[in-house]
Amino acid sequence: MTDEERYKAVADNIARILDEVGEEKAKYRSPDDTVRLMAVTKTVEPDVVNSAIRCGIDLLGENRVQEYLGKKDSYLKGAEVHFIGGLQLNKAKYIVGDVSMIHSVDSLRLGNEIDRLAKARGIVQDVLVEVNIGEEATKHGISEEELPELLAGLSELGGIRVRGLMTIPPPGTSEKNFERMQRLFCDNRSVYPAFDTLSMGMSADYRLAVRFGSTIIRVGSGIFGAREYKI
C-alpha cells in the first residue's frame, strides 16, 4: 500500500465508525450525549496518526511510555492525548501532567505516585479507574469487589481527580460486562460528582459500548488496520 492509499483507508474507516456511532446513539442514547472516538496509536507511525488527526480525530490513546515519548514530538498539534496502557510506578513521571487523562489506575500505590507527582507539578491529574470486569487473572484492573475501597482512597488525594471508569472485557463477554459497567458507573456517579467518563469499547465491540453508555470508545485496528505484531 502506498502512503496515500494508507491515509485514504484511515479516512474511510473513521467516516464509517462515526456513522455507526451515530446510528447507535440515535437508537440508544440521548441526543446531547457525547461519545468521543479515540484513535489508539500503538505501533502506528506518526505520519499515519497525523492523517487521522487531519480527518478530525482530536483524541489519541497511548499504551507504552517509551513508544509515546519517541513519537509525541512528531504528532500534529491539537489532539488531546490520554494514556491507556498499564503504567509502572517508575514511568509515571513521564506521563503525569503530559497527558490530560490516565485511564489505567488500578491500585492505591499507583494513585499515590500520580498524586505525588501531580502535586509537585502544581496540577490536578484526571484519571479513570480500570475495572477488571471479567475477573481475568492476567488482566490489569481492580475487581468490582475492591472498587469501592479504591475509589474512597483515591478521593482523598488532592493531586488527582477520578473522572470515571475504564474496562476491557474478556473476548465474547462484552454485552453482559458493558451492562455491568454501565450500572457501576451510574451507581458511583451519584457518590462522586466528578464522574463523567466511561471508557469502553474497542474495534470489536464499540457499537455495543455506545449502546451501554460509553463516553469514549478506544479504537486501534478499526481505524489503522491490523497491527503487524502484538504488544
Ligand SMILES: *Cc1c(COP(=O)(O)O)cnc(C)c1O
Ligand atoms: C490496543 C488497545 C485498544 C484498541 O484495540 P483495537 O482492538 O485495536 O481497537 C483499546 N484499548 C486499549 C487499552 C488497548 O491496549
